Amino acid sequence: MRKWILPILLLLSFNVLAETPEEKGMAIAVKADKADTGWQDMKSEMTMILRNRQGQETSRKIRNRQLEVIGDGDKALSIFDSPNDVKGTAFLSHTHSKKADDQWLYLPALKRVKRIASNNKSGPFMGSEFAFEDITSQEVEKYTYKWLRDETFSGHETHVVERYPTYKHSGYTKQVAWVDKERLQALKIDFYDRKGKLLKTLEAQGFKQYLNKYWRPAKMEMVNHVTKKSTTLNWNNYQFKNGYSDRDFDKNTLKRSR
Amino acid sequence: MVAVSAKKYLAFLLLSSGLFANASAVELSGSISAEYRNFTQQALYPQQGGNSLSGAAQISLVHEWNDGDQIFAFVPFVRRDQHDDERSHADIRELTWVNVADDWELRLGIRKVFWGVTESQHLVDIINQPDLVESADGEEKLGQPMLNLALIRDWGTVDMFILPYFRERTFPGASGRLRTPLPIDATQAQYASDDKQRHIDYALRWSHYIGDLDIGLSYFNGTSRAPGFINTGTTLIPFYDQIRQWGLDLQATKESWLWKLEAIQHSGTMPVNDYKAATGGFEYSFYSLFGSSDLGLVMEYLYDDRGNSAPTPFQDDLMLGMRWAMNDEQSTEALLGVITDLDTNGHVYSLEASRRLGEDWKVNLEGRFYQPKEATDPLYIYRNDDNIQLELNYYF
Numbered sequence: 161m162r163k164w165i166l167p168i169l170l171l172l173s174f175n176v177l178a179e180t181p182e183e184k185g186m187a188i189a190v191k192a193d194k195a196d197t198g199w200q201d202m203k204s205e206m207t208m209i210l211r212n213r214q215g216q217e218t219s220r221k222i223r224n225r226q227l228e229v230i231g232d233g234d235k236a237l238s239i240f241d242s243p244n245d246v247k248g249t250a251f252l253s254h255t256h257s258k259k260a261d262d263q264w265l266y267l268p269a270l271k272r273v274k275r276i277a278s279n280n281k282s283g284p285f286m287g288s289e290f291a292f293e294d295i296t297s298q299e300v301e302k303y304t305y306k307w308l309r310d311e312t313f314s315g316h317e318t319h320v321v322e323r324y325p326t327y328k329h330s331g332y333t334k335q336v337a338w339v340d341k342e343r344l345q346a347l348k349i350d351f352y353d354r355k356g357k358l359l360k361t362l363e364a365q366g367f368k369q370y371l372n373k374y375w376r377p378a379k380m381e382m383v384n385h386v387t388k389k390s391t392t393l394n395w396n397n398y399q400f401k402n403g404y405s406d407r408d409f410d411k412n413t414l415k416r417s418r
Numbered sequence: 419m420v421a422v423s424a425k426k427y428l429a430f431l432l433l434s435s436g437l438f439a440n441a442s443a444v445e446l447s448g449s450i451s452a453e454y455r456n457f458t459q460q461a462l463y464p465q466q467g468g469n470s471l472s473g474a475a476q477i478s479l480v481h482e483w484n485d486g487d488q489i490f491a492f493v494p495f496v497r498r499d500q501h502d503d504e505r506s507h508a509d510i511r512e513l514t515w516v517n518v519a520d521d522w523e524l525r526l527g528i529r530k531v532f533w534g535v536t537e538s539q540h541l542v543d544i545i546n547q548p549d550l551v552e553s554a555d556g557e558e559k560l561g562q563p564m565l566n567l568a569l570i571r572d573w574g575t576v577d578m579f580i581l582p583y584f585r586e587r588t589f590p591g592a593s594g595r596l597r598t599p600l601p602i603d604a605t606q607a608q609y610a611s612d613d614k615q616r617h618i619d620y621a622l623r624w625s626h627y628i629g630d631l632d633i634g635l636s637y638f639n640g641t642s643r644a645p646g647f648i649n650t651g652t653t654l655i656p657f658y659d660q661i662r663q664w665g666l667d668l669q670a671t672k673e674s675w676l677w678k679l680e681a682i683q684h685s686g687t688m689p690v691n692d693y694k695a696a697t698g699g700f701e702y703s704f705y706s707l708f709g710s711s712d713l714g715l716v717m718e719y720l721y722d723d724r725g726n727s728a729p730t731p732f733q734d735d736l737m738l739g740m741r742w743a744m745n746d747e748q749s750t751e752a753l754l755g756v757i758t759d760l761d762t763n764g765h766v767y768s769l770e771a772s773r774r775l776g777e778d779w780k781v782n783l784e785g786r787f788y789q790p791k792e793a794t795d796p797l798y799i800y801r802n803d804d805n806i807q808l809e810l811n812y813y814f
Contacts, residue, residue, distance in 0.1 A: 210747050218747050218777060244813030245780045246749070247447055260630070260673070270557060272532040275632045279673045280705045283712060287747045328673075331706065387709075405520075411627070412523060412570055416489060416516060418445070418480055 185305030185321045192344035193300045199374050201404040202226045209392040210288050218243075220286055226297075227404050233257050234297040235409035239417045240286075250417040252409060253278070255297040260328075266414045273411055282331025289360060289382040289391040291331055294351075302327050308336070313348060317341040332359075343367060343375045360384050371400050448477035451811040457595055459802040465593050467501030474498070476511065489516040493561075497552065502594030505551040511561045523568040528561035531579075533623065533634060535669040535678045536697040538718045538737035538757060542665035542680045544638045545621060547585040554596055554786065555768070560585045574626030581619040584641045587656065596803045603653040609641065610660040610687050617641050617660070630672060636665040642686060646729070661686040676701040678718070690729065695722040699737070714741035716755070726761065731796040734760045748774040764790040766797060782809040 179187070208220040221241040228234055233255025240249045248268035255261045261278040281293040303323035310319055318338040325332055333356050338348040345367060353359040366378030380393040407413065453472045461468060474497040481490045493512035499505035514527035531545040539556075546559035565580045586607055590597040611617040619640020626633055638661075645656035663684045670677040681696040699718030707713050716739035720732035739755035752771040758764070767787040774780050784807045788800040 212747065243774060243777050244447065245449075245774060245778075245811065247813070262627070262630070262671075270532055271530045275535075275627070275669055275671050275676070277671055277674055277676060277703060280703070280712070283705050284710045284745045287745055287749060329705075407520060407570065410570070411625075412568060412575060416486075416518070416523075418482065418489075 181307045182305060184307035185323070186300075188307060188319050188321055188339060188344075189300050189303070189305050189323070192339060195344045196374060197228070197230070199371065200228050200401050202228075202398065202400050203402055204376075204398045205396045207394045207396070208286065208288055209394070211390045211392070213388045220288075222286075225402075225404060225408065227406070227409055233261065233299050235406070236297065237409055237414065237417065248418055250414055252411070252414045253296060254409070255299065257299040257301040261296065264411060264414055266417065271415070273414055279329040281327070281329045289384045289387075289389055290393070293325070293327075293330055293332075294362070294382070303335075310341070311338075313338045316347060318347060340367075343369075345375045345377070358385055368398075370398055374400070443483075444479055444481045446477070446479055447814060448475065449811050449813045450475045451809055453807060453809040455805055455807045457802075458804045458806065461595065462599075462802045463592075466595055466597075467593050470500040470502070472497060472499040472505065478512075487518040489518075490514070491516075499594075502551070502591050504589060504591035505594055507551060507588065509549065509560055511559075513561070521570050523570070525564070525566040525568070528563050529566070530559050530561060531564075531566075533636060533665070534667045534680050535632070536667075536680050536699070536718055537678075537701070537716055537739060538699075538720055538755070539697055539732055540680075541682045541695055541697055542634070542636060542667045544636075544643060544663055544665070545579065545581070547587055547643050549588055551588045551590055551594070560588070574624050577621075577623040577625070579619075579621040579623075581621065581640060582616070584615045584617060584619070584658070586615070586658075587643070587645060589656075595805070596800055598647075598654055598799055600649065600652065600654045602647070603655055606653075607645070607656045607658065608648065609658045611641065615641075630670055632669045632671070634665070634667040636663075636667075638663045638665070642691065644729075646688060646690065659686040659688050659691050661691055674703050674705075676703075690724070690727070693722060693724045693728070695730075697721070697732075701741075710745045712741075712743045712745060714743075715739070716741065720757070726794060729796060731759065731764075731766075731790075732757065736760055750774075759791070759795060762790070762792045762795050764792065764795050764797060778813050780811045780813065782811065783807070784809070 203225045206222045206224060208222060210218050220243060223239045223241060225237045226234055236253050238251045240246045250266040252264045253261055263276050263278045265274045265276050267274065282291050285292050285295055303325055306322045308320040308322055310317065318340055321337050321339055323335050323337060331353060332351050333354055334352045336350040337346040339346050347364055349362045350358055351360040360382055362380060362382045364377040364380045367375045368378065369375050376395065376398050378395055381390065383390045451474050456469045476493065476495045479492045482488065491512050491514050495511050496508040497506060510528050512529055514525060514529050517524045532543055534540045534542040546562045548556035549558040549560050552558035562581060562585060563583045567578045569576045586604060589602040589604055592601040617640060621636065621638040623634060623636040640660065642659045642661040645658050647654040648657050661684060663682055665682045668679045677700050679698040683694050685692045697718055697720050701714050701716045703712055703714040705712050718737040720735040720737060722728040722730055722733035725733055735757050737755060737757045739753065742752045744750040750773045755768045757766045769785040771783045772780060785805065787804045788797050790798040790801055792798065
């Protein structure tokens with residue numbers, strides 16, 4: 161059996177050499193997705209700071225709960241704590257890797273649950289520089305990929321990978337991501353608009369590892385190069401394995417989210 | 419009196435919540451609002467006031483325990499109006515306890531429930547009595563005492579309701595605007611049932627979603643939320659019939675299109691209460707216009723098979739609406755709508771706009787303009803009641 165090893169190794173390295181940039185990009189995405197599989201469920205708190213062109217700030221507070229769904233998109237519930245006039249408003253999404261996502265909004269003053277269209281991908285989330293498509297579950301199938309090069313970015317070895325949205329109604333033609341080789345997390349993403357012009361840049365910082373496996377950032381900053389506005393997300397209190405089930409992401413739960 | 423008791427109420431609530439907050443996780447929030455209502459036309463009746471100032475407050479006290487599986491909520495509301503004593507009122511919007519289990523929820527107490535999908539009117543929505551003095555569009559509601567058991571299954575949610583006490587409709591007083599020519603004497607209200615307000619109503623609803631379809635089927639048996647009127651020659655006396663109502667509400671969400679339908683079959687002891695009615699139409703949205711604004715176009719057809727003898731103004735009407743959301747930091751929004759009576763060509767226009775000021779304030783502008791063409795149109799009584807209302811809200 162031993163004599164087979166060398167040819168197999170040769171064959172493997174030949175395959176690596178023959179890997180196209182598209183295949184390599186895809187392989188990195190699959191690897192990153194696999195490394196972030198098995199967390200089951202998660203909750204976190206988020207403060208969103210919106211900064212206008214003059215640097216004036218307003219803030220929002222949001223609590224997030226997520227349920228990992230193996231084989232399809234994840235489920236997520238976001239509850240708004242501030243500003244006070246939207247306190248108790250909640251947003252439920254069941255994302256899907258192939259078909260359109262299901263989304264509902266709960267309006268506490270009317271006690272009304274509204275099913276909303278999920279094709280508003282490029283619209284701003286809560287008046288911020290983050291679009292809906294930037295904050296919803298990132299499934300491998302939602303993009304095609306192309307590896308560009310490897311380089312060092314702010315002290316980390318990274319793969320630089322282009323990705324192209326395959327879902328309808330995206331506001332982007334492409335994204336360029338700097339993916340940390342070791343942690344397999346995007347440290348920076350450039351977003352290009354429908355005309356192919358650089359629109360926004362996202363940078364993530366303060367990564368911490370949870371459950372000895374899953375890396376999460378403490379801070380994300382999105383800068384819009386066209387409007388000169390920016391939004392910072394500060395993440396707190398990540399908690400994993402809370403024992404959530406589908407029941408915690410249904411319309412009945414949405415109606416009593418506070 | 420109301421204002422004084424409201425102040426005491428507020429002080430008590432603030433104090434008790436302060437005490438609670440130290441002991442456990444009681445969450446206090448609420449809003450205080452000042453409103454100025456301008457009537458653009460001369461009143462039809464000499465007793466009626468013109469422009470009016472009014473103030474309102476709502477407080478919400480919520481306590482959750484057992485990881486959110488037990489919830490207690492208390493939400494009192496009070497309004498004081500400059501002219502109309504009937505509009506000065508207080509109500510318990512919620513006083514409720516909820517127990518959450520894996521496949522059921524028990525909700526007990528005074529609560530508010532919303533059913534339905536359409537925008538122009540809410541036919542299927544029947545559990546709560548609308549608070550008509552609070553808002554003429556029926557979006558505000560009086561708290562309804564109930565026992566509600568929800569069974570949550572893979573094939574949908576079944577909600578069972580027992581409603582042990584009936585809330586009578588509120589009407590503007592003789593000095594208020596948007597009233598009937600003859601004043602309504604609600605104190606003389608009559609009922610088809612001998613149990614009157616103590617008649618025990620019940621309701622059932624199954625709701626589910628399958629793919630992009632959200633569906634609800636409902637049944638109600640009990641006291642009609644909408645009264646008929648007995649004309650004594652000097653006053654109108656509300657008469658509450660015993661009715662049964664079957665309801666269907668459907669929404670299909672197809673990309674930018676929301677297709678909506680609500681339909682009811684209604685029957686009672688009075689012939690006028692035997693009817694079918696429906697509202698159906700769509701909402702289509704354009705996203706990211708002029709940067710980041712959204713524009714929604716709404717069209718709904720409103721039908722009632724009683725035709726021109728229907729007590730509702732919306733028997734053969736078309737609603738056209740436009741929703742504009744700027745998606746800016748101040749959440750600037752506007753909603754414009756017109757309902758046209760296809761028989762008489764009468765119109766009702768409505769305008770709603772809002773914008774947040776700073777972090778905790780919000781300004782609302784609302785206008786309603788009535789242009790009925792025929793005296794037979796139930797909206798004819800509002801022909802001189804066009805109004806614009808400016809509201810400033812503080813949220814905490």
